[in-house]
Amino acid sequence: MFAMGVPHVVVVGGGITGLAAAYYLQRLQQQAGTPLRITLLEAQHRLGGKVETVQHEGFLLDTGPDSFLTLKPWALQLCRELGMEAQLLSPSARQFFLLIGGRLHAVPHELVSLVPTRPQALWRATFLSLLGKLRASMEGLVPAQRNQEDEALGAFLRRRFGKEFAMRFAEPLMAGIHAGHPDRLSMAAVYPMYWEMERRYGSITRGLIHLRRQRQKDGAPRDASPFMALRDGMGSLINRLQQRLRGVDVMLSTPVAGIDLLPDGSLHLRLEQGEPLHAHAVILTVPAYTAAKWLQPLSETAARLLHAIPYASTAVVSLAYRRQAVGHPLEGSGFLVPRTEPVGITGCTWSSSKWEGRAPADHVLLRVFIGYAGADQMVEQQWDELLARVAHDALCPLLDIREQPLFAQVHRWLKAMPQYEVGHLARLRQLEEALSAYPMLLLAGSAYRGVGIPDCIRQGKEAADRAWQYLLRQ
Numbered sequence: 001m002f003a004m005g006v007p008h009v010v011v012v013g014g015g016i017t018g019l020a021a022a023y024y025l026q027r028l029q030q031q032a033g034t035p036l037r038i039t040l041l042e043a044q045h046r047l048g049g050k051v052e053t054v055q056h057e058g059f060l061l062d063t064g065p066d067s068f069l070t071l072k073p074w075a076l077q078l079c080r081e082l083g084m085e086a087q088l089l090s091p092s093a094r095q096f097f098l099l100i101g102g103r104l105h106a107v108p109h110e111l112v113s114l115v116p117t118r119p120q121a122l123w124r125a126t127f128l129s130l131l132g133k134l135r136a137s138m139e140g141l142v143p144a145q146r147n148q149e150d151e152a153l154g155a156f157l158r159r160r161f162g163k164e165f166a167m168r169f170a171e172p173l174m175a176g177i178h179a180g181h182p183d184r185l186s187m188a189a190v191y192p193m194y195w196e197m198e199r200r201y202g203s204i205t206r207g208l209i210h211l212r213r214q215r216q217k218d219g220a221p222r223d224a225s226p227f228m229a230l231r232d233g234m235g236s237l238i239n240r241l242q243q244r245l246r247g248v249d250v251m252l253s254t255p256v257a258g259i260d261l262l263p264d265g266s267l268h269l270r271l272e273q274g275e276p277l278h279a280h281a282v283i284l285t286v287p288a289y290t291a292a293k294w295l296q297p298l299s300e301t302a303a304r305l306l307h308a309i310p311y312a313s314t315a316v317v318s319l320a321y322r323r324q325a326v327g328h329p330l331e332g333s334g335f336l337v338p339r340t341e342p343v344g345i346t347g348c349t350w351s352s353s354k355w356e357g358r359a360p361a362d363h364v365l366l367r368v369f370i371g372y373a374g375a376d377q378m379v380e381q382q383w384d385e386l387l388a389r390v391a392h393d394a395l396c397p398l399l400d401i402r403e404q405p406l407f408a409q410v411h412r413w414l415k416a417m418p419q420y421e422v423g424h425l426a427r428l429r430q431l432e433e434a435l436s437a438y439p440m441l442l443l444a445g446s447a448y449r450g451v452g453i454p455d456c457i458r459q460g461k462e463a464a465d466r467a468w469q470y471l472l473r474q
């Protein structure tokens with residue numbers, strides 16, 4: 001089927017994007033019944049990249065992502081394809097809180113989509129003034145700005161919902177996931193659905209009313225949580241993928257050092273150690289700043305655009321306590337912290353309340369987040385002990401904690417969260433243009449079109465399809 005004999009595709013990076021790319025390539029190869037050599041190169045001694053689950057003293061710790069969104073179907077689909085139905089776990093608690101003025105306020109769950117299904121929900125919020133609520137409830141009357149190509153998340157939210165609602169509630173809810181600064185994140189890239197709603201329906205309120213009617217017509221369950229976790233942690237998805245990659249040569253502890261394009265259009269992957277690998281197509285799922293270095297000799301423009309994608313560092317501090325050491329009932333999934341609260345943390349997930357099986361009986365597991373774009377020096381410079389102390393000290397007064405943690409595990413994710421800044425989509429278009437002369441080189445992963453697990457899986461799958469199509473054309 002391939003004119004070139006047995007082609008070789010190399011996937012660089014064994015995070016969820018690279019694993020998905022290798023898995024879907026293997027599937028294309030199996031369906032076509034054509035010989036194809038697939039190699040996956042990973043610098044670390046383990047697969048998964050930012051996805052990792054650790055067992056510690058009877059606790060189950062997801063050190064990076066702990067769940068995925070099901071509204072974007074690709075992660076759920078992959079779990080089902082891999083026979084992981086029985087592993088899927090819905091949250092046991094959905095109530096979450098907001099830290100305002102040093103106090104935790106319950107957030108009516110209808111507010112999660114910004115415009116509540118029932119208007120009363122906004123009026124129940126204790127973290128907004130009367131004026132703030134009035135202003136937010138008038139979002140449907142704010143004239144639409146349809147001509148702008150992009151806008152910062154913070155500016156968009158303040159313009160549509162007013163300053164108080166934006167800063168106290170919407171920004172921590174929407175920027176927190178990206179460890180991003182609201183005044184730099186691109187609304188068009190990070191929340192395209194809301195961005196488009198203003199354009200199509202004139203307001204988020206009208207857009208959401210339309211969307212809800214549509215979902216009702218489609219018979220979607222009304223109040224189901226849009227998030228799912230895995231019973232044995234997100235790492236079990238990595239393990240299952242690894243087991244299924246029987247037709248893929250997986251090489252761990254094999255950092256790539258660079259790429260050379262050969263005159264016949266094939267590629268040489270230079271490894272830190274050993275002989276270079278020859279490939280007919282390469283899928284790069286490494287961070288954009290690493291891809292930038294490798295692509296510099298091929299396209300200065302592509303390298304410059306890739307370098308322009310900044311990364312933030314964050315830390316996840318997992319803290320374990322005896323249940324009786326924590327006075328707070330912990331009835332909920334955790335809390336978010338707006339930038340205006342001076343506590344040094346950006347949020348906390350009450351893991352043992354939110355997901356089944358995270359802690360032994362009579363114990364609790366809490367996950368605290370530290371650092372976001374522009375405020376990540378502490379994560380980059382401080383000792384683990386200090387980060388653990390900051391997390392514990394922030395929680396003590398809020399959750400009435402009376403003992404030291406049984407253990408604290410700090411996981412630093414340095415330069416790990418790509419920031420889709422204003423103009424991100426325009427930069428991606430220029431990048432595609434700059435690389436259009438190199439169809440044998442494909443980029444995929446969290447730096448480009450979605451940081452969440454479902455989007456990474458989709459991008460891995462799309463890269464596999466494009467590599468396959470490229471090989472067919474040769």
Ligand SMILES: Cc1cc2nc3c(=O)[nH]c(=O)nc-3n(C[C@H](O)[C@H](O)[C@H](O)COP(=O)(O)OP(=O)(O)OC[C@H]3O[C@@H](n4cnc5c(N)ncnc54)[C@H](O)[C@@H]3O)c2cc1C
Pocket residue numbers: 012013014015016017018041042043044047048049050051063064065066067068069254255256257285286287290314315316413416417444445446447451452453454456
């Ligand atoms: C703390 C945290 C919490 C998160 N929470 C969630 C969540 O709850 N839900 C959600 O959907 N998403 C979440 N995310 C986002 C999501 O986890 C990531 O965007 C996603 O896992 C990135 O996958 P990736 O494969 O694109 O990149 P990575 O996981 O970064 O994989 C890239 C791989 O490339 C390898 N590599 C790098 N350089 C080389 C080299 N020279 N040679 C060979 N290999 C190399 C790396 O070792 C790594 O394994 C979270 C992220 C973080 C950091």
